Amino acid sequence: MKTQFRVFHTLALLVPCAAAFASTQTSFNPDISLILDGRYASSSNDSEYELPGFMLGGEAGRGEEGFFLGHNELIFSASIDDLFYGKLTTALAEHEGATEVELEEAYIEAPALGEGFALKAGRFYSAIAYLNQQHGHAWDFADAPLVYRALFGDQLVDDGLQLSWLAPTDTYLRLGVEALRGERFPAGGAANNGNGAFTYFMQLGGDVGISHAWQLSLSHYSADIEERVTGAHQHDDGAAEVPAFTGNSDINALSIVWKWAPDGNSRQTNLKLQAEYFQRDEDGQVTLQGSDPLETTRYLGEQSGYYLQAVYQFMPRWRVGYRYDYLESDNTGDDADVLDEVGLASSGFTPERSSVMLDYSRSEYSRLRLQYTVDDSYDDSDQRFVLQYIVSLGAHGAHQF
Numbered sequence: 001m002k003t004q005f006r007v008f009h010t011l012a013l014l015v016p017c018a019a020a021f022a023s024t025q026t027s028f029n030p031d032i033s034l035i036l037d038g039r040y041a042s043s044s045n046d047s048e049y050e051l052p053g054f055m056l057g058g059e060a061g062r063g064e065e066g067f068f069l070g071h072n073e074l075i076f077s078a079s080i081d082d083l084f085y086g087k088l089t090t091a092l093a094e095h096e097g098a099t100e101v102e103l104e105e106a107y108i109e110a111p112a113l114g115e116g117f118a119l120k121a122g123r124f125y126s127a128i129a130y131l132n133q134q135h136g137h138a139w140d141f142a143d144a145p146l147v148y149r150a151l152f153g154d155q156l157v158d159d160g161l162q163l164s165w166l167a168p169t170d171t172y173l174r175l176g177v178e179a180l181r182g183e184r185f186p187a188g189g190a191a192n193n194g195n196g197a198f199t200y201f202m203q204l205g206g207d208v209g210i211s212h213a214w215q216l217s218l219s220h221y222s223a224d225i226e227e228r229v230t231g232a233h234q235h236d237d238g239a240a241e242v243p244a245f246t247g248n249s250d251i252n253a254l255s256i257v258w259k260w261a262p263d264g265n266s267r268q269t270n271l272k273l274q275a276e277y278f279q280r281d282e283d284g285q286v287t288l289q290g291s292d293p294l295e296t297t298r299y300l301g302e303q304s305g306y307y308l309q310a311v312y313q314f315m316p317r318w319r320v321g322y323r324y325d326y327l328e329s330d331n332t333g334d335d336a337d338v339l340d341e342v343g344l345a346s347s348g349f350t351p352e353r354s355s356v357m358l359d360y361s362r363s364e365y366s367r368l369r370l371q372y373t374v375d376d377s378y379d380d381s382d383q384r385f386v387l388q389y390i391v392s393l394g395a396h397g398a399h400q401f
Contacts, residue, residue, distance in 0.1 A: 030078035031395035037070035045382035053329030053346030055230045057185035058153015116166040126156040128219045130255035142386045146325035147305035153185040172205035189226025197223035221251040243342035247284010277306040297335035325353040351377035365392045
């Protein structure tokens with residue numbers, strides 16, 4: 001059991017073993033899995049959500065009230081031949097009474113090209129930072145950290161190509177680059193003929209004795225953006241103005257994860273400490289599309305944020321966790337009124353949030369979670385309770401380190 005905690009066993013989850021792809025498919029017989037996510041939520045504040053100093057996009061928001069379905073997924077995956085593997089993930093959700101189906105992932109992967117190289121092509125979660133690469137059902141809390149909400153609209157997913165290299169060293173070292181279309185938030189417009197964004201990442205990992213393991217990553221994201229739009233502002237006369245940003249965006253990220261399990265056996269008790277820091281610089285033009293006369297301003301954005309979290313399994317099946325989120329921004333522009341209109345006027349306000357959770361896993365296929373959050377990320381403080389279930393039906397792949 002001790003060896004189960006060793007990094008080279010857990011890191012094997014990051015780069016699938018070539019042997020798993022050794023057999024040639026003679027018929028279409030994929031692994032199929034279904035992730036069901038149901039929730040009940042209650043908030044003390046029912047005002048419209050905003051995040052001072054940030055233009056929100058993607059799926060960013062406080063979340064729904066009462067009983068509702070969360071992020072449900074239908075996943076198909078299979079070995080294609082001795083070289084390639086394929087995966088398709090569709091997200092099923094309900095929004096304003098209508099069922100929506102979204103193509104979340106659709107990629108092929110060659111995990112063992114030789115000499116440590118691996119290739120992925122299609123739509124996938126970017127390897128920027130640590131948490132972004134994980135599906136929501138694998139998160140330790142019911143929602144994304146505040147900095148992910150602010151910068152990525154919860155998660156960064158895009159179409160493109162990822163090339164990585166695993167070094168033949170005792171210390172885990174993986175280097176990679178992604179060339180992305182740059183059409184989905186936080187980019188926009190698929191600039192440069194659909195080559196609008198790039199990601200560079202480095203991951204390090206190792207053991208400290210038999211009870212500790214760690215992973216550190218550094219990453220950089222850069223995008224040329226053409227009209228990244230966010231939610232429309234509705235006026236009393238019915239007119240709608242849509243904020244749009246055109247310019248350059250650069251994000252730097254530092255992530256560190258530390259895991260402890262007595263003698264490497266995580267079944268009884270274990271502890272995971274996790275922290276990520278992000279810093280973003282943006283330079284360009286913000287326009288209120290639909291305004292008459294057209295309102296626009298030069299925009300220079302300096303934004304940063306981090307979260308710290310600890311999750312402790314104090315007995316088999318039971319875990320407790322705490323997470324603290326913090327953001328700050330220093331945005332400037334030629335027209336302060338336009339910045340205020342689009343939500344970029346930070347005015348010295350620093351969004352914060354604290355969350356505690358308790359969850360119970362009957363097995364690796366089911367989890368019940370209760371989470372309480374004190375949210376001071378906008379003007380009116382909010383207290384939010386979430387009761388959540390997550391279950392997995394069918395094939396269930398191993399999670400990342």
